[in-house]
Amino acid sequence: MEIADRISFLYIFCLFAMKECCNSCYMLHMATGSSNFFLFFWFFFWKQSSPSSPEPASLPAEDLSTNSNGPKPSEIMLDGDREDLFAEATEEVSLDSPERDPILSPETTPAVTPVTPTALIAPRMESKSVTAPVIFDRSREEIEEEANGDLFDIEINVSDPEKVGDGMNAYMAYRVTTKTSLSIFHKNEFSVKRRFSDFLGLHSKLATKYMHIGYIVPPAPEKSIVGMTKVKVGKEDSSSTEFVEKRRAALERYLQRTVKHPTLLQDPDLRQFLESSELPRAVNTQALSGAGILRMVNKAADAVNKMTIKMNESDAWFEEKQQQFENLDQQLRKLHASVEALVCHRKELSANTAAFAKSAAMLGNSEDHTALSRALSQLAEVEEKIDQLHQEQAFADFYVFSELLGDYIRLIAAVKGVFDHRMKCWQKWQDAQVTLQKKREAEAKLQLANKPDKLQQAKDEIKEEIEEWETKVQQGEKDFEQISKTIRKEVGRFEKERVKDFKTVIIEYLESLVQTQQQLIKYWEAFLPEAKAIA
């Protein structure tokens, strides 16, 4: 049975991967526009993966209407009001935002089948969803005490993971509940169903809009093909329920962190995400989709650029901060590794204690001296209770401490990204200046040239170009100053948040440790008289 399980798991995994390949091949085909090579592969993968899936069928219909030569960022038709937003927010950035691919019309949602036993998940969630609002409540109070005085009143919960659909197209849907008294929302309390790719889509939209002007956008939880495949297969063992619970908690933290940011809270995309019952499916978040590949290419290009840009840092503050973040990153990674080791060992301890408890019980059974036998079985019981304690402590270790550290490591990566954007902005400004210089030199050369008939026309042209580049230089400088200012503010906010978060979390963790110890006292105190009673 074990082997059959593994084989079915591998099969579904392959199907899943092939589906991703299928989509990417289609995109590549459209991108190259020429060979039938990719088309053939697309067809092949499509047939292989899902004979009944509606997605590939809808892809041709949508894309043929908009592109014939591959996706060009400036030509994408978006729906409704978002077009304007994109237009004004992104006119300067033609280089680094590849994520404006066609957004598909919402597909009909497949039949909802709450197959996963929520009963299994519920007990653990009860204990954990109690703690999550607790963290949030404390920080909410503290935020209300803040000097800027904006009434920050929004509470988000992510709950009820439900398996929707079957087989390859199955996914987990989470219920996102918002309670707020802010006026930008239509109601005070509402909830919607979202899936993981929706969260990723939200993050990519926010990142496109805000990262390059200096805002630190909280990163979304990571994808995990192995975990998702387990869910798709329908394996209902403890590791897949753990995976779902981990993801649910991570999504909740992600949303809470995002709404805490005052600028991001005003964003209409975020509002739509929280409010509207139907959300267009974010296909471009798939790892091997066209957008994904473009993302990877851009990341590589960025890495090369970073090595070649030699920024003339005029502001010592930035250099200092960058160094600080580097150090912090290293330290946090080390700490995170240690805490993960602790979680692992504590789980081991719990397992070993349970084994010992059973063994002690058996020993007690075979012992023929009655009082000793009873004492031994008592010992076994104590050890079993201790084992439960250790398990709970391991949970606390993990969900409270270790996940926070992981989140912050990813956040620091986002901060570093923002610093990189600033560097790019500076680079652009410098390039504009260089070009302006060249144009001025060309003008000077023309002045000294001896061809009067062509001279006037050329001079006019050059003058126009010079004016254009002058404005560009000015714009570049303004942008650079703007981004520097924004980053300063953001970093200040980030530091404050970090201090608060860490304090709250560590205090909570220490409290859990203390509680464990108190329980231990109780158990051993109960055992002592039994041990003394052995005649």
Place this chain on the structure above:
Amino acid sequence: MTTTLTEIKHLPTLALLVCCEYLAIFKKTVAMHEVFLCRVAAHPILRKDLNFHVFLEYNQDLSVRGKNKKEKLEDFFKNMVKSADGVIVSGVKDVDDFFEHERTFLVEYHNRVKDASAKSDKMTRSHKNVADDYNRIGSSLYALGTQDSTDICKFFLKVSELFDKTRKIEARVSADEDLKLSDLLKYYLRESQAAKDLLYRRSRSLVDYENANKALDKARAKNKDVLQAETTQQICCQKFEKISESAKQELIDFKTRRVAAFRKNLVELAELELKHAKVTDNF
């Protein structure tokens, strides 16, 4: 620069730490020696042994020669023969109910103690791992605290101190657990093995006795070497009865001792765990 400073600050406590650990290990090793000597002294016959007296009284160094290779090899063969023989002998049903009962009890008990001892060892090791992790976390937090510039650094330093203390306690808990529980179980593992060996020897002598009886009958039937067979039979009979008597006494003693030892150790274990838990609670 900062790392060397932190190392220097930790130095005196490091020496103390090593000292404490050495003492803990020493305590553990010596405890078993003490138990062994007390046991020998309490035994009515063994306590009169000359070797024992010499061991206790001789002022200067005893020169004890370890077993050389030849003797080790002999031991190995003897063990093999013994276990093979044990299988043969165990098939023989015993006349005395007491011994029969004891034998079944001992076999089962021995297996269970072996199991419990192994599991308890694993548990103690996990505990030690957890304590080590606390140590690493404490030092990471300390590094974070020294490098941080915001006001959270003091907080981090305090927490790292706390982790340090917790680690020491956890380490001590695991060491105590090891001492009281695991060692107890290990000791009884070997004791029950020794008891089994005793029973084996008795069974062996019983078999010899029965063989001698059969030989005597045969000799009487053939009317050859009757006297020799008779003497052999008498010797075997005496040996058997003597061994049965002392075995009975030994086994009863074993039970009483076992009960007392378990009691003592379990009580101490509970008290120590309580003490440590209360100390941690006081933080």
